[in-house]
Amino acid sequence: xxxxxxxxxxxxxxxxxxxxxxxxxxxxxxxxxxxxxxxxxxxxxxxxxxxxxxxxxxxxxxxxxxxxxxxxxxxxxxxxxxxxxxxxxxxxxxxxxxxxxxxxxxxxxxxxxxxxxxxxxxxxxxxxxxxxxxxxxxxxxxxxxxxxxxxxxxxxxxxxxxxxxxxxxxxxxxxxxxxxxxxxxxxxxxxxxxxxxxxxxxxxxxxxxxxxxxxxxxxxxxxxxxxxxxxxxxxxxxxxxxxxxxxxxxxxxxxxxxxxxxxxxxxxxxxxxxxxxxxxxxxxxxxxxxxxxxxxxxxxxxxxxxxxxxxxxxxxxxxxxxxxxxxxxxxxxxxxxxxxxxxxxxxxxxxxxxxxxxxxxxxxxxxxxxxxxx
Amino acid sequence: xxxxxxxxxxxxxxxxxxxxxxxxxxxxxxxxxxxxxxxxxxxxxxxxxxxxxxxxxxxxxxxxxxxxxxxxxxxxxxxxxxxxxxxxxxxxxxxxxxxxxxxxxxxxxxxxxxxxxxxxxxxxxxxxxxxxxxxxxxxxxxxxxxxxxxxxxxxxxxxxxxxxxxxxxxxxxxxxxxxxxxxxxxxxxxxxxxxxxxxxxxxxxxxxxxxxxxxxxxxxxxxxxxxxxxxxxxxxxxxxxxxxxxxxxxxxxxxxxxxxxxxxxxxxxxxxxxxxxxxxxxxxxxxxxxxxxxxxxxxxxx
Numbered sequence: 001x002x003x004x005x006x007x008x009x010x011x012x013x014x015x016x017x018x019x020x021x022x023x024x025x026x027x028x029x030x031x032x033x034x035x036x037x038x039x040x041x042x043x044x045x046x047x048x049x050x051x052x053x054x055x056x057x058x059x060x061x062x063x064x065x066x067x068x069x070x071x072x073x074x075x076x077x078x079x080x081x082x083x084x085x086x087x088x089x090x091x092x093x094x095x096x097x098x099x100x101x102x103x104x105x106x107x108x109x110x111x112x113x114x115x116x117x118x119x120x121x122x123x124x125x126x127x128x129x130x131x132x133x134x135x136x137x138x139x140x141x142x143x144x145x146x147x148x149x150x151x152x153x154x155x156x157x158x159x160x161x162x163x164x165x166x167x168x169x170x171x172x173x174x175x176x177x178x179x180x181x182x183x184x185x186x187x188x189x190x191x192x193x194x195x196x197x198x199x200x201x202x203x204x205x206x207x208x209x210x211x212x213x214x215x216x217x218x219x220x221x222x223x224x225x226x227x228x229x230x231x232x233x234x235x236x237x238x239x240x241x242x243x244x245x246x247x248x249x250x251x252x253x254x255x256x257x258x259x260x261x262x263x264x265x266x267x268x269x270x271x272x273x274x275x276x277x278x279x280x281x282x283x284x285x286x287x288x289x290x291x292x293x294x295x296x297x298x299x300x301x302x303x304x305x306x307x308x309x310x311x312x313x314x315x316x317x318x319x320x321x322x323x324x325x326x327x328x329x330x331x332x333x334x335x336x337x338x339x340x341x342x343x344x345x346x347x348x349x350x351x352x353x354x355x356x357x358x359x360x361x362x363x364x365x366x367x368x369x370x371x372x373x374x
Numbered sequence: 375x376x377x378x379x380x381x382x383x384x385x386x387x388x389x390x391x392x393x394x395x396x397x398x399x400x401x402x403x404x405x406x407x408x409x410x411x412x413x414x415x416x417x418x419x420x421x422x423x424x425x426x427x428x429x430x431x432x433x434x435x436x437x438x439x440x441x442x443x444x445x446x447x448x449x450x451x452x453x454x455x456x457x458x459x460x461x462x463x464x465x466x467x468x469x470x471x472x473x474x475x476x477x478x479x480x481x482x483x484x485x486x487x488x489x490x491x492x493x494x495x496x497x498x499x500x501x502x503x504x505x506x507x508x509x510x511x512x513x514x515x516x517x518x519x520x521x522x523x524x525x526x527x528x529x530x531x532x533x534x535x536x537x538x539x540x541x542x543x544x545x546x547x548x549x550x551x552x553x554x555x556x557x558x559x560x561x562x563x564x565x566x567x568x569x570x571x572x573x574x575x576x577x578x579x580x581x582x583x584x585x586x587x588x589x590x591x592x593x594x595x596x597x598x599x600x601x602x603x604x605x606x607x608x609x610x611x612x613x614x615x616x617x618x619x620x621x622x623x624x625x626x627x628x629x630x631x632x633x634x635x636x637x638x639x640x641x642x643x644x645x646x647x648x649x650x651x652x653x654x655x656x657x658x659x660x661x662x663x664x665x666x667x668x669x670x671x672x673x674x675x676x
Binding site for chain 2: 050051052071072073074077078079081082083085087088089098099102103146
């Protein structure tokens with residue numbers, strides 16, 4: 001039985017459908033990331049779970065109880081807002097203690113809990129300050145502590161790191177992950193997180209599962225590994241991963257015991273896995289879009305078996321890796337290669353497409369043709 | 375003085391001087407009549423009759439006798455019989471009238487805050503059917519000149535036996551001031567990010583607790599500005615007060631001051647002194663809360 005369940009949840013704003021018939025299961029103690037481009041309905045979904053928006057249709061079920069009509073103050077969920085929303089007229093202590101004060105917790109208990117919460121995020125010495133006397137990172141911690149001391153059923157986080165600069169963001173990301181791990185191991189409170197972001201790096205690093213959304217609908221719900229390795233459709237394949245997956249339009253066809261992908265008078269061995277896709281379609285030849293991640297492209301200087309010749313357009317050293325823009329015929333490709341490779345703009349190189357790294361998509365439905373599940 | 379600091383370029387300095395001169399001219403235009411009232415209130419009646427007037431009176435024509443009459447009811451002994459006759463009964467009514475005005479204005483302020491706060495909040499925060507039209511209609515009532523409804527209002531109050539009561543004035547002034555109060559508060563609430571209120575909901579606050587613990591503290595400057603505005607409007611109102619009050623149970627300071635100037639002979643000094651005494655409560659109030667008035671009125675409107 002799932003911990004939190006969204007059943008056919010729909011939100012219609014005047015003149016626009018924000019969330020369309022969303023079904024989602026959240027397990028106890030998991031870190032679910034709602035990922036998607038802006039306007040995909042992820043924040044609206046989070047706000048409906050919080051009770052700040054009321055869904056037009058559908059039910060939200062928490063621990064087997066329909067909470068659709070329960071107001072936000074009685075859902076026992078904590079939320080970290082995008083702009084943090086620390087009360088500017090209260091000290092850090094009162095900010096953190098506010099919930100406990102509202103439910104009438106004894107003063108001594110409040111003091112203990114607040115101090116413990118502040119210690120967890122490392123802001124013990126800031127309790128008497130006001131929010132405007134804090135740095136961005138410190139405010140972030142206060143917002144986290146405010147959620148933590150409540151031991152809520154669910155933690156809701158709406159792009160909490162977006163206000164921080166890149167370096168701080170990476171640091172807070174690791175801390176969040178550690179925090180979730182510790183909560184999980186502490187046991188008394190499972191620590192179920194729902195985290196909204198448009199940043200696929202945050203999603204991949206933090207999530208135990210990712211719910212990828214687009215245009216108000218759920219595209220794929222899977223572990224970060226699966227989302228990355230087995231994107232359900234073209235949208236998933238390009239939204240997750242940076243630089244995004246290379247796509248080539250062409251034909252997938254049967255050739256002896258294997259399948260080959262043809263485009264612009266070139267052919268790539270697609271491997272036996274692609275045969276199942278052909279088999280499912282019941283044709284010898286189908287139009288397809290080939291997808292391959294930049295780091296899966298093998299770039300070599302010497303001609304190799306089944307390699308294709310490519311021209312180097314630009315080379316961008318990124319430190320630990322080298323980003324290469326290549327051209328094969330009319331196709332532009334991006335490859336991430338070993339920075340020690342001595343290649344420069346204008347060189348002619350050879351590219352190897354390893355069959356196991358290939359994805360094939362239906363150009364019409366945009367679905368992944370190689371998915372094993374129905 | 376920073377105004378003439380060496381670091382400022384000549385052009386900038388000239389601009390500042392113009393600004394200063396302009397400000398002084400406008401200030402003089404507004405303050406000169408008040409200054410003259412204050413100066414006259416301390417002059418003997420005989421001196422006030424003289425032409426040209428004494429803008430900077432010498433000690434020989436200064437007196438506190440006008441204030442003495444207001445606070446004690448003692449007609450100045452040194453004055454001529456004719457001037458003594460100019461001290462009308464109304465002069466001794468100034469203090470009770472000010473108290474009436476303050477009581478009425480305080481109740482109007484209370485009504486404005488208690489009703490205007492949730493109303494302004496609702497207009498600012500909730501999408502409900504008719505939000506915009508109702509709000510505009512509310513503002514449109516401000517366009518109606520008071521004089522046009524005064525006769526029907528008189529008859530209405532007569533029917534309800536409310537003529538010559540403070541309650542009637544409190545009701546009317548509240549109706550006059552509420553639209554503006556709601557407008558100011560709505561604008562102020564809209565400037566406060568809604569997330570604070572949402573965070574309060576998540577932190578276990580219901581509607582009233584959110585209002586009390588988060589909205590009101592954050593909107594304090596706006597609320598104080600709106601309250602002062604309501605107070606001032608009620609304190610200064612004349613037209614309704616003069617028609618709807620008859621005795622000292624409800625006469626306000628504006629009505630009593632006006633009464634001083636009726637008839638052929640009126641003491642200029644007494645009028646001036648009364649005006650100064652009546653000015654004191656609102657002046658003290660705005661000095662006390664000056665910080666909030668500026669903050670509250672400079673919020674972005676509409």
